[in-house]
Amino acid sequence: MLRWLVRRLLLAIPVVWGVVTISFILMHLAPGDPARTALGEKADAASVAALRHQWGLDQSLPMQYLSYLGNLARGDLGTSFYYHSSITSLMAQRLPVTLILIVLSAILAALISVPLASRSATRPNGWAAFVVRIFNAVMQGSPTFFIGSMLILFLGVRVAIFPAGGYPSGFGHRAWALVLPAVTIALSIVPLLVRGLRAAMIESYGSEYVTFAQSKGLGVGPIRRRYVLRNAATSGVSILGIQVGALASGALVIEQVFAIPGMGSMLMTGILNRDYALVQACTLVFGLLVVVVYLATDLVYARLDPRARLS
Structure with missing residues (x-):
């Protein structure tokens, strides 16, 4: 395992170098001084x-x-042309906000996807599966900023349960302000998670070990928890790890919609003002984030599936 981890870290070096080089070239090719x-x-x-x-x-x-x-x-990382400040200090202020938003979005996506996939996989041709398919189609066809705008309109303005935007001071107020943005990002990746989990769970329900568990008299609940969900978790972890790019890009857009001072707003400011050093630093950080999450996904997958560890 240690040898595999070292090899993966070494392979990540050319990936990060490629991200740095491409972002450097694209920023200097963009029009503007x-x-x-x-x-x-x-x-x-x-x-x-x-x-x-x-x-x-x-x-x-x-x-x-x-x-x-x-x-x-x-x-x-250099000095920002626009902010006239060290980019490292700017990252220390903005990066934790975006990371918290991404982690909270991933947790909410899992909490939403597992019940929907489980319900639709139990009876694939039932009314619940039909409703889940309609929900997936609507969510996948709706842009992230549109979902966020509708949540702001109904839950932030008309009902006024959550803040419509901003990032107030205080831990409790900030956590409450991140709920709507996190739900918005989570809903954008829920369809893929539900489809993957549902397919894996349907396959597990038709397997021999589930038939054997049913012959022993186990109920639907224990079978779902002990056998179906555990085997389907490997598929869910893989999909969620792959979707880290979608989580990051969703965070960049939603931070603009909800006026959250994270990496997204800072990156947009850097792009609009041709702040080369700032944009390249943000791109580097997101590239490192994707590499780290992919590595963590492989480790979790190997932990869940002994066959992956053997291979």
Whole structure:
């Protein structure tokens, strides 16, 4: 296991390097000048040239790339052009908010998906399975920002149970403010989870070990808990791990909709203001997050399925 873990970590290095390189190239290919954006359209050419020299933008692209890699090797993410602050300090403020939102969304997605999949898998042709299929079709066909806007309209404005937006001070108020955003992101990945879990559970219900358990007189509840859900959990873990990219991208959009000061709003600000260092740092962090979650998914899968450990 240790050898496998070291090998996976070594394989993650070229993945992270690829993410860094692609984000660097795309940001520099995008139209716009950070110095011109910062000073405004009416700034004279001398002021723009001086600011470009101060930020090192007058160097050749290969030199800027090597300088960026050298700073990364020293753990220096650089300084934001827009915020005029260390990106490391900005990450310390914004990253925990986004991580909490992603984790809460994943938990809610699992809590919603398991009962729906279990109910629809028990009687695949029943009315409950039909309702679940309609629910999946509606959720999968609805954009994340639309779901969030409807939740804000009904639960944040008309009923006023949850805050319509913002991130107030205090642990309790902040946790309450993250409920609607987390539900919005969770609903966007529930259809895939329900489909995967439902298929795995239907397959388990038709297996020989379930037939043997039924012959021993076990009820539907114990069979579902001991045999069906445990075997279907491997499929759910795999799907949830793969959907970490959807969780991250959903968090970026929903943070804008609910005015949450996380990585999403900071990344959008960096893109709009051509803040190269900030956008590249955010891309790097999300790339590392995906690599770590994929690795954790493989570890959990191996823990649930002995066959994976043997292989």
